[in-house]
Amino acid sequence: MNDALQASGVALEPDHLIALRPLALLAATEPALSPLPGGWATRRKGRGQEIADLRDYQPGDDMRHIDPSATARSGRLHVRQFQEERDRVALLVADFRHPMLWGISRAFLSVVAAEALVLIGWRIAEDGGRVGLLALTDAEAVAVAPRPRARGMLGVIGGLCRAHAGAVRRRIQVAQANATHQPLPGLDQSLARIERICPPGADVFLASSFDSPGQDLAHQLGDLARRRALRLMEIEESLNLPTGRYPIQTDNGHWAQVQVRSSHHMKRDFAAANALSDLRGHSSITLRASAAPSDLAYDIATGWTMTQQPSSAAGRRHG
Template sequence: MNPALQAPGVWLDARSLIALRTHLLHGAETEVQAALPGGFVTRRRGQGQEVADVRQYVTGDDIRHLDRGSTARTGVLHVRSFQEERDQVTFLVADFRPSMLWGTRRAFRSVAAAEALSLIGWRAIEEGGRVGLLVIGPKMPVVTSIRGMVRGMLAVIGAMARAHATVLEEAQSGRLDDPDLDGALARVTRLAPAGAEVVIASGFDRPGGDLSDRLGQLARRRHPRLVMVGDGIDALPPGSYPIRLADGSHRLGRIDEGREDIPPEPLAGFPLLRVDAAAPVAQMARVINGGFPRREGMSHG
């Protein structure tokens, strides 16, 4: 492989994504810079089958919920209360299409997308949830099954790192087919279970004509969250800028005013959480912490 493709910010290092867990555990009180409404769904007490606690009986409690063991042991009526059963699934969608393989400073947008999803995935695991993955690229998509605990997140990270290496090799070989995003998301409805958070990290280039409909379909039974990965170049004024290529040569690149391939905000009625590939990872972590607020009782172990 070309050594230039293994440079930091170009090559997706699985160890770096694993280390992002420390930003979650030790950066819990960092400043909130941006937020999406809502966050992960918390468990509520209800009529599920998982016991929330056992307490003394009070008038009006359902006698069918008597806890025989506590009642016999104390001689006082005790009842069980239950919490609503909600399987928290966070399904991560990483856009590794060729349009994501560029960046002006710290990292490619594809690398930043993987970093953002890793931060979100670690948050879900720490809260007792499960994670799954779909990687969108020029070849067949990469999928990992939905799993919990640390091993579930390690499987997601490993799959993203391998898929990114493949995409870089494809791009180096000149295979730069860039499918529309709406068609690439068709698999999500078959992979993400009802009630799941579906987090899509993308630049939303080449969205396709049906992206709004696709997101609307997802929203009927799932909860889409859109993370737009930008780059510092978005803030540059229109004009021609010198670009140094990997072989050391230079050429001029043109930045035109108003990129038509970037959809307006919000997208299909869904707010966009913006992260900057040029910004330090610690800043991205603060943005993610604000956009995906922690649930009560989050474990730091």
């Protein structure tokens, strides 16, 4: 069993995630099906039109940006900081709860989710942004504070691997003990922690299959989107199962038999059961679990239409 758990697509290896960096940068240089290259906007440091906040003068600051009113009130030199000067902060949210710990094609859905988030993280880090992590499991969540550049991404990758290994280990222990399955919090309750660790105006990227969404997912996503730029990635398994009857375990621990007539019917039933309608009104893309990492990178770079720039929308809330 140990060999099977270390197989490619089941285990999450740091070397594999680190090696995704060239793919992320290559996809960013290819033409994107959106008004902006790369598929999303990046807040770069520079001169802007909108004042974001004021800060103490530092040697080397442009004297033309000194704010007379704040300087007069405080007796210290203050300069205006414009919106384009604010660092981009991104929180990568990985769903490693038990509904993600399976797969019938290339990899577990949880592994594909981690790959997609790391591809995004590498691009943001290379643009000078800060990247953090929140990995959701059936037990405790793993959080990594946003940090810049490669150091930040290495911390995120380490957190992803720790959280995934713990989630798989716990799932095996539950199965071996043949314990009665206890109802676990839905995705809506797991996302509540974002409010405490993610600053307003940040970009939030959530990768999940949206199974076991909970009753309040739509409200939770709406609250997050009001103060942050929310991007959703649905990880979808093709479910090309042969026709037949299959045993499944429900959230309350009971076992049942499901008749599979065709992959089309299964996909339709899954969409209804997962309450994917909660994704409506949010910027979202669907990623295939069978896709190779290179295809994931391209799908991410071209998947969002960018009808609304998340960084601009979030930035207006600072004004």
